[in-house]
Amino acid sequence: MKDEATEAYFNEYTPEYGVYRFEYAVGAIRRLCKPGSSFVDVGCGVGNILEFIRNETPIENLCGIDVSENCLREARARVNCETYAGSIVDARFVSGIKKRFDFVMLAAVLHHLIGPAKRECRRMCEAAVANSLSLVKDGGYLIVLEPTINPAFSTDLIYHVKRLVTRVTTRRVGIFDKWNNIGAPVVAYFTDYELVDMLKAAKGCKVEDVDVNERQMNLMYRLALMTKRAETTVLVRKTAAR
């Protein structure tokens, strides 16, 4: 279950996404953390979220995981924390990480887990959630943040258009502006209810809270006949040893 196209994309572009999406997550961490609490950012990218967590919460014990070596290099330069290079879908890689964390963040990663069909994408997401939960201490928290869209057929439309375009070119294909892109990377979005249902079905944990923060829809999303676009954050408590 290796997704080389996504890894190559993030090695080439190393984009930085806004920290405004983490307002709810930071509030939850401040409320729940204890002295000495630890935090790992799975799919940490260039480290801006790790830096935000260090600045906005009492947590100092930070760690980053990513498939992109280039992103991790930038993250280490920025935060100077321990990092691990590998895929969260890969159970062998994850079992090699011996540390357990009070908080595991999985932000904007699930829609980048791309298989040959949507069924495989969902299987990769389930594996990513199970592997992320294995990094959480008993009683600790997994925080999943995902851009979600509705209705479900819009998520299929975006996935299939991007798959078609990436057969012709491996590059981004912008339309109108830099955030309207129908080329690489291929993405498989969830609706908010699909995301919550998947997390509720995961073993050894309990969904404690859901924050759905609706966002403005730009032209590309309207063209995909979308009715709702949001940043969905789900707070999941690990309830039992796995």
Ligand SMILES: C[S@@+](CC[C@H](N)C(=O)[O-])C[C@H]1O[C@@H](n2cnc3c(N)ncnc32)[C@H](O)[C@@H]1O
């Ligand atoms: C859209 S960026 C999100 C970065 C950051 N988490 C945020 O929310 O701003 C997705 C990140 O996930 C990483 N990623 C993609 N697939 C991954 C995988 N299978 N395992 C770990 N990281 C992955 C990418 O390299 C990239 O840095």
